[in-house]
Structure formats: structure tokens, C-alpha cells
Amino acid sequence: MLEIRNLHAEIDGKKILNGLTLTVKDGEVAAIMGPNGSGKSTLSYVVAGRSDYTVTAGEVFLNGENILELPPHERAARGLFLAFQYPVEIPGVTTHVFLRTALNAQRKARGEAELKTAEFMKLMRAAADKLSVTQEMLRRPLNVGFSGGEKKRLEILQMTLLAPKFGILDETDSGLDIDALRVVSDGVNDLRAPDRGFLVITHYQRLLDHIKPDTVHIMAQGRIIKTGGPELALELEKNGYRDFVADAA
Amino acid sequence: MAAVLETLETVKSVDVDAYKYGFVTDIESDKAPKGLNEDIVRFISAKKNEPAWLTEWRLDAYRRWLTMTEPKWARVDYPKIDYQDLYYYSAPKTHAGPKSLDEVDPELLKTYEKLGIPLREREILAGVQGAKVAVDAVFDSVSVATTFREELSKAGVVFCPISEAVHSHPELVQKYLGSVVPVTDNYFATLNSAVFSDGSFVYIPPGVRCPMELSTYFRINEQNTGQFERTLIIADKGSYVSYLEGCTAPKRDENQLHAAVVELIALEDAEIKYSTVQNWYPGDSQGRGGIYNFVTKRGDCRGDRSKISWTQVETGSAITWKYPSCILRGDHSRGEFYSIAISNGRQQVDSGTKMLHLGRNTTSRIISKGISAGRSSNTYRGQVFAHRKADGARNFTNCDSLLIGNACGAHTVPYIESRNSGAVFEHEATTSKISEDQLFYCMQRGLSAEEATALIVNGFVRDVLQQLPMEFAVEAQKLIAVSLEGSVG
Ligand SMILES: Nc1ncnc2c1ncn2[C@@H]1O[C@H](COP(=O)(O)OP(=O)(O)O)[C@@H](O)[C@H]1O
Numbered sequence: 094m095l096e097i098r099n100l101h102a103e104i105d106g107k108k109i110l111n112g113l114t115l116t117v118k119d120g121e122v123a124a125i126m127g128p129n130g131s132g133k134s135t136l137s138y139v140v141a142g143r144s145d146y147t148v149t150a151g152e153v154f155l156n157g158e159n160i161l162e163l164p165p166h167e168r169a170a171r172g173l174f175l176a177f178q179y180p181v182e183i184p185g186v187t188t189h190v191f192l193r194t195a196l197n198a199q200r201k202a203r204g205e206a207e208l209k210t211a212e213f214m215k216l217m218r219a220a221a222d223k224l225s226v227t228q229e230m231l232r233r234p235l236n237v238g239f240s241g242g243e244k245k246r247l248e249i250l251q252m253t254l255l256a257p258k259f260g261i262l263d264e265t266d267s268g269l270d271i272d273a274l275r276v277v278s279d280g281v282n283d284l285r286a287p288d289r290g291f292l293v294i295t296h297y298q299r300l301l302d303h304i305k306p307d308t309v310h311i312m313a314q315g316r317i318i319k320t321g322g323p324e325l326a327l328e329l330e331k332n333g334y335r336d337f338v339a340d341a342a
Numbered sequence: 343m344a345a346v347l348e349t350l351e352t353v354k355s356v357d358v359d360a361y362k363y364g365f366v367t368d369i370e371s372d373k374a375p376k377g378l379n380e381d382i383v384r385f386i387s388a389k390k391n392e393p394a395w396l397t398e399w400r401l402d403a404y405r406r407w408l409t410m411t412e413p414k415w416a417r418v419d420y421p422k423i424d425y426q427d428l429y430y431y432s433a434p435k436t437h438a439g440p441k442s443l444d445e446v447d448p449e450l451l452k453t454y455e456k457l458g459i460p461l462r463e464r465e466i467l468a469g470v471q472g473a474k475v476a477v478d479a480v481f482d483s484v485s486v487a488t489t490f491r492e493e494l495s496k497a498g499v500v501f502c503p504i505s506e507a508v509h510s511h512p513e514l515v516q517k518y519l520g521s522v523v524p525v526t527d528n529y530f531a532t533l534n535s536a537v538f539s540d541g542s543f544v545y546i547p548p549g550v551r552c553p554m555e556l557s558t559y560f561r562i563n564e565q566n567t568g569q570f571e572r573t574l575i576i577a578d579k580g581s582y583v584s585y586l587e588g589c590t591a592p593k594r595d596e597n598q599l600h601a602a603v604v605e606l607i608a609l610e611d612a613e614i615k616y617s618t619v620q621n622w623y624p625g626d627s628q629g630r631g632g633i634y635n636f637v638t639k640r641g642d643c644r645g646d647r648s649k650i651s652w653t654q655v656e657t658g659s660a661i662t663w664k665y666p667s668c669i670l671r672g673d674h675s676r677g678e679f680y681s682i683a684i685s686n687g688r689q690q691v692d693s694g695t696k697m698l699h700l701g702r703n704t705t706s707r708i709i710s711k712g713i714s715a716g717r718s719s720n721t722y723r724g725q726v727f728a729h730r731k732a733d734g735a736r737n738f739t740n741c742d743s744l745l746i747g748n749a750c751g752a753h754t755v756p757y758i759e760s761r762n763s764g765a766v767f768e769h770e771a772t773t774s775k776i777s778e779d780q781l782f783y784c785m786q787r788g789l790s791a792e793e794a795t796a797l798i799v800n801g802f803v804r805d806v807l808q809q810l811p812m813e814f815a816v817e818a819q820k821l822i823a824v825s826l827e828g829s830v831g
């Protein structure tokens with residue numbers, strides 16, 4: 094469960110989150126929609142612990158524990174995963190090496206045994222097949238020269254392997270064609286579980302056709318301005334953000 | 343991949359300032375008095391029972407050295423060295439030319455263990471049969487253990503301390519010693535010629551592919567002992583050899599001078615691959631007590647179609663002054679230089695290579711990866727030269743620098759000179775920083791800042807690591823992580 098209470102955050106002296114409050118329960122899929130620049134990516138970064146943002150007020154609880162003081166890798170080890178809007182290239186580091194290094198780092202941090210090469214390969218192959226990630230891709234340096242769609246599939250592959258307690262997907266649908274959108278959505282749906290929550294950030298209803306949210310939140314100017322069920326997304330699709338944002342102002 | 347994980351563990355397990363190999367073995371030394379004069383040179387030569395020509399050769403070098411001055415052009419800064427305040431000879435007392443490993447001091451074997459010499463090689467030192475890396479262990483100045491000589495000698499390969507080769511293969515030593523790095527080449531090489539202690543000698547006969555990787559571990563152990571290793575490798579026509587050199591040193595308060603000379607000679611169609619992992623004590627966080635590493639390494643592609651390849655991983659030393667070079671004399675000969683140079687703390691590195699194209703259709707390739715962290719300074723200095731007669735000469739150079747933090751410096755100083763209008767020289771250079779985006783991405787996946795840095799750096803140097811023999815590459819990855827310790831906040 095992810096609980097965000099009255100979160101205020103800024104970067105380079107610019108206030109971006111302005112008292113954001115949001116709770117996503119275990120098993121729940123919450124969608125956040127909002128205009129460009131409303132602070133959606135900032136929210137995901139602050140929750141994941143990116144150090145160049147300053148939290149000026151508020152709290153973030155992951156399964157009851159306040160995680161704001163923890164460095165990013167400890168939040169990750171506690172089960173927080175962020176699928177990046179713009180996955181980062183790591184030249185020279187083979188994708189499968191990266192995956193294994195990350196998985197074992199988390200296992201170690203949790204006091205679990207590291208996976209042997211053979212075990213890991215089996216796990217990785219199975220997950221990769223489902224997401225149409227080829228072995229050839231896994232042998233290439235992480236995200237280097239990958240297409241937008243390939244990068245997003247790889248993000249979901251990582252989420253599958255790391256099996257987090259809570260996943261944040263930041264515009265995972267951007268840059269995906271219809272087929273890739275289906276593959277990625279299936280990947281996420283497979284991970285839906287009673288003890289796992291998701292926060293899905295998107296601009297478009299079309300993703301929510303595939304990943305059916307339980308709740309929909311509209312974000313503007315660094316706050317949640319309206320919360321509802323799946324119908325809210327449809328309404329948005331029809332009328333745009335203008336009415337909501339105007340109401341909130 | 344396992345290596346990456348191991349790398350990560352190593353990063354965690356090492357404290358700042360706790361140099362892993364900072365220990366001292368107590369084997370009594372048989373020292374010459376401090377200082378340098380003709381008598382000391384004669385003493386060294388006499389201790390080794392050298393022939394008259396070599397004594398004269400040393401004395402000639404010494405006299406020339408007196409007329410020379412220390413070079414100042416490198417981007418390094420260190421207190422003046424008092425050459426009269428150093429010892430120029432020391433040898434373990436137990437040394438009496440042991441015939442088997444049983445005769446080797448157990449202290450020494452323990453030392454190898456602490457040094458983390460790969461198990462297989464320790465097994466060889468312990469006398470276990472079957473492993474395939476030959477170790478000519480140089481302990482301080484004198485080689486005390488030489489293994490697998492027999493198997494090598496079956497192939498006709500000579501691999502022994504150079505002090506021994508002087509007696510067993512005098513004609514080869516006399517013919518080739520100083521033929522690549524002349525006595526007067528530079529201040530440190532000339533000093534080495536006068537007082538060189540010991541080192542490896544390798545001769546591969548015509549057409550022979552050396553049946554194993556040859557490996558030497560160097561270690562500086564005596565306080566105030568200048569180290570003057572001398573290595574000579576000759577690959578005769580159509581032969582091949584791969585030679586590995588690696589070293590670590592115990593912690594010391596006083597700076598230790600190291601001025602080695604390595605000479606490689608490749609005759610027609612021969613190939614020499616020389617790999618180094620250098621991990622000498624870099625000094626503490628204030629830069630005190632590290633090794634001064636002033637090395638002259640040069641290969642001569644003397645025969646047509648010969649090839650010499652240098653691969654180095656430089657992580658240690660307070661000061662590194664080192665330019666493994668190739669003289670491409672034979673037509674169609676090829677020189678390669680692959681380098682990873684890491685500087686952290688207050689380390690100063692000025693390193694690079696020279697590719698001198700003399701013959702026709704000669705080719706060379708330079709791949710240099712410099713990583714600077716802390717308050718260190720890291721300079722790549724490279725020279726590519728084509729002689730008037732070097733028709734068809736080609737060079738490709740790629741120099742990449744990676745900066746960690748804001749207090750370090752990276753510099754690239756290429757000298758390019760072509761006297762042949764047909765020569766084609768290409769030069770690429772980049773400077774980058776580990777980005778916040780990369781660090782955060784890795785950390786979001788569960789890596790600590792240090793683990794993330796080690797991983798990203800290992801990616802940065804991958805092209806060069808791949809040039810190293812497998813086992814060496816694993817060791818190198820560990821060193822990279824250890825040397826970046828404390829570089830991220
Ligand atoms: N480093 C920064 N300095 C100043 N403003 C920033 C910085 N990073 C992001 N912003 C601003 O913060 C706002 C929110 O950005 P972001 O969280 O990426 O929005 P969204 O993901 O909703 O499109 C934008 O106006 C953006 O320009």
C-alpha cells in the first residue's frame with residue numbers, strides 16, 4: 094500500500110508538488126491523468142527518492158513505513174518499482190548483466206540468497222518470452238539504441254523479474270504501437286495481485302482500456318484535484334482537462 | 343557477470359583508507375648501503391655474478407645518468423626525489439636459488455595468499471600439478487620462485503629471471519638488452535640500466551606458440567627500496583606469447599620510487615600480447631605514501647607482419663608516468679594499445695602511448711579509457727608518428743574520459759606528426775560524466791550509489807576489459823571497484 098500525505102516538493106527553487114495526497118491500496122490499480130507539466134513525473138521521482146528534488150513537507154508511506162528518508166536503492170529493496178517515462182541508457186553494460194545485478198542486489202538487501210546463473214537465466218527467459226524481448230536484445234547494452242517500444246517492454250521485463258510490492262508506471266504507453274501496447278498491458282495485468290498495488294500515469298484512455306484501473310485521479314498544478322472511478326477517464330477523454338482544471342482553480 | 347557482483351561486494355567491504363593490500367611481510371633483507379655511486383653499481387653487478395660486459399654496461403649507464411636531469415614535461419607534481427636516500431639493492435635472506443617450492447619461505451606463500459593471487463596460481467606455487475599459468479614470482483628484487491620451467495622448456499620457451507638468463511643465454515641478453523630502450527633513452531630508463539635489480543626474461547623460439555600465459559607478480563616490500571625491474575621478451579619468427587603482469591604493494595609512509603623498463607621484440611610474423619593490471623599503493627586520502635611509478639615500456643615490431651599489443655589497467659600508484667609504445671619497423675606490422683587508467687583521491691596519472699610508424703602499411707590502434715574521481719588528475723598523452731617512408735600507415739585513436747564528481751581533472755594531449763602524405767590518422771575523443779539520470783536509474787533498480795558507479799564504469803571500460811585474458815579481466819573488474827571506493831557521496 095502506498096500512502097502519500099500532503100506532499101510538497103521543489104527542484105531548483107521551483108515548487109512542483111503542492112500538497113498532494115493519495116492512497117493506493119494493496120491490489121488496487123490507480124490511474125493518474127493530468128496535463129503536461131502538472132508534476133506527474135516529479136511525483137514518481139520524489140516517491141522513488143531522486144536526490145535533486147527537495148521535499149519541503151508531507152510523508153510517503155510504503156506498507157506503513159515512511160520511506161522519505163531512505164535512499165532510492167533501499168526503497169527499491171522494500172519493493173518499490175518505477176517504470177521510467179524515459180528509460181536511461183547504460184553503455185557497455187549488457188542488459189542481462191544489469192538485470193541480474195539489480196535482482197541480486199535487492200535479494201541481498203532483503204537477506205535472501207542470490208540467484209545462481211542457471212536459475213536466473215531460466216527466470217529471465219520465461220519473462221522475456223512473454224514480453225517479446227529477444228535474447229539478442231538481452232545481450233545488448235541496456236537501452237542503448239533500443240526503440241521507444243523496446244525500452245518500455247524492457248521496463249516491464251524488469252518489473253516482472255523484480256516482482257515489486259508497488260509499481261509506478263510513468264507514461265509507459267507513450268511511444269507504443271497497438272501491438273506493443275497489448276504486450277506491455279498483458280505484462281502488467283499478469284502482475285496484478287492482491288498484495289500488489291499500481292500507480293499508472295498516463296495521458297490516454299487507450300492504456301486504461303487494457304489495464305483497467307480501480308480508481309482514477311486527475312492531477313493539476315502538483316495536486317490531485319479530482320478522484321473517481323474508471324468513468325472519470327472516459328469523461329476526460331471527451332472533454333479534456335480544461336473544465337477540471339478551471340474548477341479547481 | 344559474477345565478476346560484476348563480486349565487484350559490488352568488494353566495493354562494500356573496503357573502508358576508505360583501508361588499502362586492502364597494506365601489509366608488510368617480514369623477510370630480512372640483505373641490503374646494500376643507501377645511496378648511489380659506482381661502487382654500488384659494481385656491488386649490484388657482483389652480487390649477481392655478472393659478466394664484465396654487463397658491469398661495464400651498467401657503469402656506462404650510471405655515468406650517463408649523472409649528466410641527465412629528471413623530465414618535467416608530464417602533468418605530475420611531486421616532491422624532489424633524493425636519489426642518495428634510497429637503497430638500490432635488497433634481496434630476501436632466504437634466497438639461495440631454491441630448487442623446489444618446498445624451499446620457498448612460508449611467509450612468502452602467505453603473502454601471495456593475501457594478495458589474492460588466483461587459486462590456480464597459488465596451487466602452482468604450492469606445487470600442485472596440472473594448472474597452466476606459469477608464475478615467475480618477483481619478490482622484492484630477486485626472483486625466488488620459478489615454476490613450470492620444464493613444460494615450457496619442452497616447447498623450447500625460455501622463461502626465467504633475467505639475472506639467470508645473463509648466465510644461461512648470454513648471447514640473447516647481450517644482443518637484445520637495451521636494443522629497444524637505449525641506455526640513454528630517458529632519465530628513469532638510464533637509472534634503471536645502471537641499477538636494475540631483476541625481472542623476467544622470455545624467449546620464444548621460431549614458430550612456437552607459447553603453451554601457456556606467462557605471468558609475473560611484482561611486489562614492493564622493502565622500505566626505501568627503489569624498484570628497478572627489467573623485463574626482456576623476445577618472440578622469434580612466427581611465434582606467439584601472451585604475458586601477464588600484475589602487482590600490489592604494502593602500505594608505506596614514504597614514497598617509493600619504481601622505475602621499470604620493459605623491452606619487447608617481435609621478429610617476422612611474431613606476436614606479443616602484454617597485459618598489465620597495476621594496483622600499487624596510491625597513497626592515503628591526503629596523497630601521502632603512494633608509489634611513484636615511472637616506467638618505460640616499449641615494443642619493437644622488428645620483423646615484417648609482426649604484432650605487439652599492450653593492454654593495461656592502471657588503478658594504483660600516487661604518480662603514474664607510463665607510455666607503453668610500439669615501434670612499427672617491419673612492413674605490415676601492427677601495434678595496439680588498450681588502456682584503462684583510473685585515478686581517485688589525489689592520484690596523478692600521465693599515461694598514454696606512442697605509435698611510431700616506420701615501415702610500409704603499418705597499422706596501429708589506440709583505445710584509451712580514463713576515469714577520474716576525487717581530486718585526481720588524469721592525462722592521456724599520445725603520439726602517433728609516420729616516417730617519410732611509411733607508405734600506407736594507418737592509425738585509429740579513441741580516447742574517452744569519464745569524470746566522477748567536480749574536483750577531478752581529465753586532459754587529452756595528442757601529438758600527431760606525419761611525414762608521409764599517404765598516412766591516415768583518425769582521432770576521436772570524448773569526455774563525459776556519470777549522469778544523475780544514470781545513477782538514479784540504477785539505484786531505483788536496487789544498486790547503491792557505489793554499486794551503480796562501479797557498474798557504469800565497468801560498462802565504460804568494457805571494450806578494453808574484453809582485451810584482457812579472462813581471469814585477468816575478473817581481477818581487473820575488482821580493482822576498478824576498489825579504486826573507485828569513496829568516489830561517490
Ligand atoms: N530541474 C527542473 N527545474 C525546474 N523546473 C523543472 C525541473 N524539472 C521539471 N521541472 C518542471 O516541473 C514541472 C512538472 O514536470 P513533470 O513532473 O515532468 O510533469 P509531467 O510529468 O506531469 O509532464 C514542469 O513545469 C517542468 O518544467
Ligand SMILES: [Mg+2]
Pocket residue numbers: 133134135178263264
Ligand atoms: Mg512526465
